[in-house]
Amino acid sequence: xxxxxxxxxxxxxxxxxxxxxxxxxxxxxxxxxxxxxxxxxxxxxxxxxxxxxxxxxxxxxxxxxxxxxxxxxxxxxxxxxxxxxxxxxxxxxxxxxxxxxxxxxxxxxxxxxxxxxxxxxxxxxxxxxxxxxxxxxxxxxxxxxxxxxxxxxxxxxxxxxxxxxxxxxxxxxxxxxxxxxxxxxxxxxxxxxxxxxxxxxxxxxxxxxxxxxxxxxxxxxxxxxxxxxxxxxxxxxxxxxxxxxxxxxxxxxxxxxxxxxxxxxxxxxxxxxxxxxxxxxxxxxxxxxxxxxxxxxxxxxxxxxxxxxxxxxxxxxxxxxxxxxxxxxxxxxxxxxxxxxxxxxxxxxxxxxxxxxxxxxxxxxxxxxxxxxxxxxxxxxxxxxxxxxxxxxxxxxxxxxxxxxxxxxxxxxxxxxxxxxxxxxxxxxxxxxxxxxxxxxxxxxxxxxxxxxxxxxxxxxxxxxxxxxxxxxxxxxxxxxxxxxxxxxxxxxxxxxxxxxxxxxxxxxxxxxxxxxxxxxxxxxxxxxxxxxxxxxxxxxxxxxxxxxxxxxxxxxxxxxxxxxxxxxxxxxxxxxxxxxxxxxxxxxxxxxxxxxxxxxxxxxxxxxxxxxxxxxxxx
Numbered sequence: 001x002x003x004x005x006x007x008x009x010x011x012x013x014x015x016x017x018x019x020x021x022x023x024x025x026x027x028x029x030x031x032x033x034x035x036x037x038x039x040x041x042x043x044x045x046x047x048x049x050x051x052x053x054x055x056x057x058x059x060x061x062x063x064x065x066x067x068x069x070x071x072x073x074x075x076x077x078x079x080x081x082x083x084x085x086x087x088x089x090x091x092x093x094x095x096x097x098x099x100x101x102x103x104x105x106x107x108x109x110x111x112x113x114x115x116x117x118x119x120x121x122x123x124x125x126x127x128x129x130x131x132x133x134x135x136x137x138x139x140x141x142x143x144x145x146x147x148x149x150x151x152x153x154x155x156x157x158x159x160x161x162x163x164x165x166x167x168x169x170x171x172x173x174x175x176x177x178x179x180x181x182x183x184x185x186x187x188x189x190x191x192x193x194x195x196x197x198x199x200x201x202x203x204x205x206x207x208x209x210x211x212x213x214x215x216x217x218x219x220x221x222x223x224x225x226x227x228x229x230x231x232x233x234x235x236x237x238x239x240x241x242x243x244x245x246x247x248x249x250x251x252x253x254x255x256x257x258x259x260x261x262x263x264x265x266x267x268x269x270x271x272x273x274x275x276x277x278x279x280x281x282x283x284x285x286x287x288x289x290x291x292x293x294x295x296x297x298x299x300x301x302x303x304x305x306x307x308x309x310x311x312x313x314x315x316x317x318x319x320x321x322x323x324x325x326x327x328x329x330x331x332x333x334x335x336x337x338x339x340x341x342x343x344x345x346x347x348x349x350x351x352x353x354x355x356x357x358x359x360x361x362x363x364x365x366x367x368x369x370x371x372x373x374x375x376x377x378x379x380x381x382x383x384x385x386x387x388x389x390x391x392x393x394x395x396x397x398x399x400x401x402x403x404x405x406x407x408x409x410x411x412x413x414x415x416x417x418x419x420x421x422x423x424x425x426x427x428x429x430x431x432x433x434x435x436x437x438x439x440x441x442x443x444x445x446x447x448x449x450x451x452x453x454x455x456x457x458x459x460x461x462x463x464x465x466x467x468x469x470x471x472x473x474x475x476x477x478x479x480x481x482x483x484x485x486x487x488x489x490x491x492x493x494x495x496x497x498x499x500x501x502x503x504x505x506x507x508x509x510x511x512x513x514x515x516x517x518x519x520x521x522x523x524x525x526x527x528x529x530x531x532x533x534x535x536x537x538x539x540x541x542x543x544x545x546x547x548x549x550x551x552x553x554x555x556x557x558x559x560x561x562x563x564x565x566x567x568x569x570x571x572x573x574x575x576x577x578x579x580x581x582x583x584x585x586x587x588x589x590x591x592x593x594x595x596x597x598x599x600x601x602x603x604x605x606x607x608x609x610x611x612x613x614x615x616x617x618x619x620x
Contacts, residue, residue, distance in 0.1 A: 014089035014091055015089055016085065016086055016087050016088060016089050017082070017085040017086045017089065018086040018087060021086075028086060031082065031083070031086070032083050032086065035079040035080070035082045035083045036079075036083060038075075038076065038079045039076040039077075039079040039080045039083075040076075041076070042072045042073065042075050042076025042079065043072075043073060043076045045069070045072050046068075046069030046070070046072050046073050049066075049068060049069045049072075050066075050069060053066065064108075064111060064112065067104070067107065067108040067111060068108060070104050070108075071101070071104045071105050071108045074097065074100055074101035074104050074105075075101055075105075077097050077101070078094070078097055078098055078101055081093065081094040081097055082094075164182055164262075165182060165260050165261065165262050166179075166180070166182050166183040166186055166240070166259075166260070166261040166262065167179070167180040167182065167183060167258070167259070167260050167261075168180075168183050168199065168258070168259050168261075169247070169256050169257065169258045169259075170198075170199055170256060170257055170259070171256050171257075172215075172254075172256070172257070173198070174198040174199050174200050175196065175197070175198055176194055176195050176196065176197060176198070176199055177195065177196075177256060178195065179191060179194050179195060183261075186233065186263070187202055187231075187233060188233070188234060201232075202231050202232060202233075203229060203230070203231055203232075204229070204230040204231065204232060204237060206230075207229035207230055210227065210229060211227060211229055214226075214227040214244065215244065215257065218244065218246050219246075220246070220248070220252070220254075223245055223246040223248075224243070224244065224245050224246075225244050226241065226242065226243050226244070227241075227242055227244065228240070228241045228242075228264065229242070238263060238265045239263070239264045239265045239267075239268040240261045240262065240263055240264060241261060241262055241264045242259045242260065242261040243259065243260045243261070244257055244258070244259045245257065245258045245259075286306055286307060286308075288306065288308060289308065289395075290308060290393050290394060290395050291305070291306065291308045291309045291312065291372065291392075291393070291394040291395070291396070292304075292305075292306045292308070292391075292392070292393055292394075293305040293306070293309070293391075293392050293394075294379055294389055294390070294391055294392075295376075295389065295390050295392060296388065296389050297344060297347065297387055297388060297389065297390065298388065299325070300325070301324060301325040301328075302324075302327075302328070303389070305317075305320060309394075312362075312364075312370060312372075312396050313331060313362055313363075313364050313365060313370065314364050314365030314366060315365060328340075331362045331363050332360060332361070332362055332363075333360065333361035333362070333363070333369065336360040336361050339358075339360075340358075340360065343356070343358055344390075347376075347378065347387040347390060348386065348387060350378060350387065352378055353377070353378075354377065354378065355375055355376070355377050356375070356376050356377075357373070357374065357375045357376075358374050358376070359371065359372070359373055359374065359397075360372055360374060360394075369398075370396060370398045371396070371397050371398045371400075371401040372394040372395065372396055372397065373394065373395050373397045374392055374393070374394040374395075375392070375393050375394075376390045376391065376392045376393075377390065377391050378390060378391075379391040463496075463497055463500050463532050463536055483518035483519060483520055483524075484518060484519060484520075484521065484524040485516070485517070485518050486514055486517045486518065486519060486524070486527070486554055487514040487515065487516055487517065489524065489528065490512060490514050490528075490531060490552055490554060491512050491514070493528055493531055493532065493535075494510050494512065494531070494535055494550075494552060495510075497532065497535050497536060497539065498510065498539070501536070501539045501540070503539055506547075507543075507546075507547045507548075508539065508543060508547065508548050508549070508550060509548075509549045509550070510549075510550050510551075510552070511549060511550070511551040511552070512551070512552045512553070513551070513552075513553045513554075513555075514552070514553070514554045515554060515555050515556050517554060517555075517556050517562060517617065519562075519617050523597060523615075523617050526593040526594075526596050526597050527562075527564065527593075527597070527615075529589070529590075529593050530564065530590050530593050530594065530613060531552065531564070531566060533586045533587070533589060533590045533593075534566040534590065534611050535550060535552070535566060536586070537586060537587075538550050538566070538568040538570065538609070541570075541571075542568040542570025542571060542572075542608065542609060543568075543570045543571070544570075544571060546570075546571075548568060548569050548570050548608075549568065549569050550566070550567075550568045551565070551566070551567050551568070552564075552565070552566050553565040553566075556617075560616050560617060561614060561615075561616060561617075562614070562615055562616070562617040563612065563613070563614050564612075564613040564614075564615075565610065565611070565612050565613075566610070566611050567604075567608060567609065567610035567611070568608045568609055568610075569607060569608040570608050570609065571608075572605050572607075572608050572609050573603075573605050573609055594613055594615070597613075597615035597616075598615060598616060599613055599614050599615025599616070600613070600614050600615075601613050602614075
């Protein structure tokens with residue numbers, strides 16, 4: 001290798017190139033000057049190119065300039081060797097330099113050929129000038145846009161900073177990237193101490209999971225979500241509401257969250273108070289004995305009914321809800337259901353505070369109709385002022401209705417009984433009159449009969465009829481047509497008997513001791529006939545024209561037992577008198593009457609004659 005290099009610089013047997021010019025000074029100087037100037041030019045051009053390339057690093061195809069520089073330097077070197085070989089014939093070195101120059105020039109030519117289309121595609125100066133002008137215009141527009149953007153950003157920041165609402169941006173891990181002044185004031189923190197930290201220390205631990213669920217539910221299709229959570233402010237728990245939004249970059253990639261919040265502690269307290277008030281109202285409604293409902297006029301349905309309605313109609317609240325919206329139509333009387341729609345139109349013109357009343361019927365589960373007295377008032381209006389909902393309170397008045405019906409029935413019954421009383425009095429009056437006619441006929445007949453026995457029989461018949469007629473007379477004159485008061489009847493009956501037998505009250509006296517006892521007609525008539533028989537017998541047989549006394553007593557023992565005593569102090573019964581074997585019509589009649597009263601009769605003959613009859617009568 002070293003020998004080859006030495007050979008390049010060996011002149012050998014070659015003659016200098018100046019011999020070719022015959023060493024003519026003018027010719028040699030011409031070639032030396034020409035080659036020297038060319039070499040200097042060739043060497044200066046690459047320096048300029050190298051400087052240009054270094055200064056214009058944005059120059060396209062800069063490597064081609066370097067190839068041209070190498071080619072020019074090689075060419076300049078060949079001219080230097082042309083001068084050198086005038087005196088020193090190192091033609092191997094000169095040829096080697098030329099080979100290198102040829103190689104570099106060939107490479108440059110080969111690289112330049114494919115580069116020409118690319119170079120031709122470069123814009124012309126005119127195009128560059130036009131492009132420059134367009135670029136200047138775009139730059140001016142961009143500067144205007146940037147100025148507007150800076151102004152908009154300034155306005156945006158001013159708006160954000162002046163907001164009373166809390167504004168914050170944070171990364172998915174909770175790190176805050178921006179907070180406004182309201183946020184800092186609310187939590188009592190400086191902005192520089194807040195940005196870069198997590199928002200989570202401000203949140204009540206129990207609400208962390210709920211916030212995380214809200215954030216996880218957000219995506220590109222649903223980038224907005226709202227949540228409410230508690231935060232710690234100056235050691236106190238307060239309620240906040242946050243509107244969260246996902247922010248994306250130009251490529252649609254999620255960047256961070258933005259949240260706008262506000263304090264809703266007062267609202268929460270108001271809601272809690274409202275809920276407590278609603279619970280209180282609900283308790284009142286649930287414990288009220290009245291039916292309470294809220295009826296929506298647009299839906300034509302009750303949107304609230306307390307359970308009292310079910311209590312009155314035999315349904316549970318769940319059953320009522322399951323039967324909506326046809327429950328009212330099912331249980332309400334058809335006539336009242338149609339009338340209700342007519343009544344509901346009244347609310348179109350009703351004023352606030354008006355109370356409208358109605359009465360309706362509803363069917364119990366067992367088929368019984370229940371009556372309700374209902375009062376309604378306006379509960380809510382639509383935005384246009386028309387009636388929206390009405391509040392109704394209904395009271396079950398079935399018992400009152402039934403009582404009223406009973407009262408009306410009683411009034412009708414009383415009227416009917418009054419009519420019957422009048423009719424019954426008329427009947428008693430007519431019976432008494434008819435008996436009086438019979439009594440008068442018997443009396444006329446008695447006056448015409450001459451036979452003493454027949455006269456006595458007719459007189460006995462008269463007294464019996466008189467005792468019966470006297471009962472009917474007492475009844476039609478009495479307010480109580482079902483019972484006759486014996487305290488009035490017995491003295492009148494005895495006085496009538498004394499009159500019929502023409503008894504002198506100075507000869508035979510009458511004593512009565514009658515309790516306030518009343519008997520119905522079925523017992524009064526037999527009792528009157530018994531007294532008639534006993535007093536008649538005493539008047540006819542007991543005294544034998546001697547003075548004496550007849551006593552009549554009637555007392556109540558217990559609630560039902562009546563004791564009738566008729567006695568006289570006359571001559572008494574014969575010693576051989578057997579009451580069980582008596583054949584007298586009057587005494588037989590008396591025994592039959594006692595049996596009719598289901599009573600007993602006792603005879604006492606110690607002093608005069610005493611009959612004691614005991615029977616069961618009705619209550620006084």
